[in-house]
Amino acid sequence: MTNAAVPHVSTVKALRATVAGWRKGGSRVALVPTMGALHAGHLDLVRLGRRHADKVVVSIFVNPAQFAPHEDLDRYPRTFEADLAALAMVDCDLVWAPTVTEMYPPGHATRVVPAGAAEGLETDFRPHFFAGVATVCTKLFTQVAPDVAIYGEKDFQQLAVMRQLVRDLDLPMEIIGAATVREADGLAMSSRNRYLSESERKIAPSMNRILRGLANSLVVEGAALTASRAEVLAAEAALKLTEAGFGKIDYVAVRDAATLASIDKLQNGARQGAMRILAAAWLGKTRLIDNVAA
Numbered sequence: 032m033t034n035a036a037v038p039h040v041s042t043v044k045a046l047r048a049t050v051a052g053w054r055k056g057g058s059r060v061a062l063v064p065t066m067g068a069l070h071a072g073h074l075d076l077v078r079l080g081r082r083h084a085d086k087v088v089v090s091i092f093v094n095p096a097q098f099a100p101h102e103d104l105d106r107y108p109r110t111f112e113a114d115l116a117a118l119a120m121v122d123c124d125l126v127w128a129p130t131v132t133e134m135y136p137p138g139h140a141t142r143v144v145p146a147g148a149a150e151g152l153e154t155d156f157r158p159h160f161f162a163g164v165a166t167v168c169t170k171l172f173t174q175v176a177p178d179v180a181i182y183g184e185k186d187f188q189q190l191a192v193m194r195q196l197v198r199d200l201d202l203p204m205e206i207i208g209a210a211t212v213r214e215a216d217g218l219a220m221s222s223r224n225r226y227l228s229e230s231e232r233k234i235a236p237s238m239n240r241i242l243r244g245l246a247n248s249l250v251v252e253g254a255a256l257t258a259s260r261a262e263v264l265a266a267e268a269a270l271k272l273t274e275a276g277f278g279k280i281d282y283v284a285v286r287d288a289a290t291l292a293s294i295d296k297l298q299n300g301a302r303q304g305a306m307r308i309l310a311a312a313w314l315g316k317t318r319l320i321d322n323v324a325a
Contacts, residue, residue: 037118039126043174046127050175058085062177064168067091068108068222069117072212076181077121079209083179089118090127090171092134097163108222142166148191148291152309156281161192168193177204185211185219187309187322191291219321226317235314237275238321241268242308246325258295261285272312281311
């Protein structure tokens with residue numbers, strides 16, 4: 032490991048020149064897309080990228096296209112110098128930190144609008160979200176031209192959308208998912224956790240406990256599980272979140288793990304391991320998401 036400063040570039044021209052130099056030397060390249068405010072979960076993504084490539088690029092860009100006007104774009108944490116220091120400890124090779132104008136120059140008018148895995152769940156509450164994510168990630172993929180890109184399973188729907196995007200657009204790269212990194216009490220690490228008050232922070236880990244309880248219930252149902260029964264169990268889990276102190280529950284849903292389609296399309300006997308439980312709920316002004324396998 033090294034404590035040397037991580038080089039960073041802010042123009043597509045400089046980025047491509049650096050990557051081209053690596054390519055001439057035969058290096059494989061991994062991309063870890065982030066919005067900064069890095070935590071231990073992000074650093075694990077970099078380590079995973081290192082296992083799959085010779086060079087690792089971390090992008091830091093708070094993407095305005097995925098925020099609605101009422102959302103937290105302005106207050107989203109920005110800790111660039113601390114991020115650089117953290118990345119130096121995990122041997123990141125380059126930070127790609129474009130300005131908004133570099134990423135979306137005047138006259139930019141093209142969007143990527145995904146369907147399939149992008150339909151429902153987050154889209155029901157943030158209809159703008161995946162078009163913003165898909166557009167910026169497609170740009171990142173064409174800018175960096177990585178062999179692999181690393182995404183965390185905490186944003187499980189986003190991971191599914193990225194896999195779909197790469198497949199559908201025939202991009203010559205692979206999307207690799209990384210297991211969710213959690214605090215000791217089970218709370219999924221997130222840049223937004225810093226918004227939680229002391230009392231909210233004590234409540235937050237109950238989301239993961241309740242989702243794991245729901246997963247156990249689905250396993251107990253086994254081959255007798257039906258879509259309607261899964262909906263009942265998910266509704267019970269949502270009620271438990273409310274009882275634990277969460278406010279608005281956006282969703283608790285049981286979906287096919289590969290496609291995120293409703294399991295009613297699988298009929299009875301959805302096999303163990305083929306499902307994913309996903310949830311989003313509010314604690315005060317902070318929206319938390321989590322998911323577990325079932």
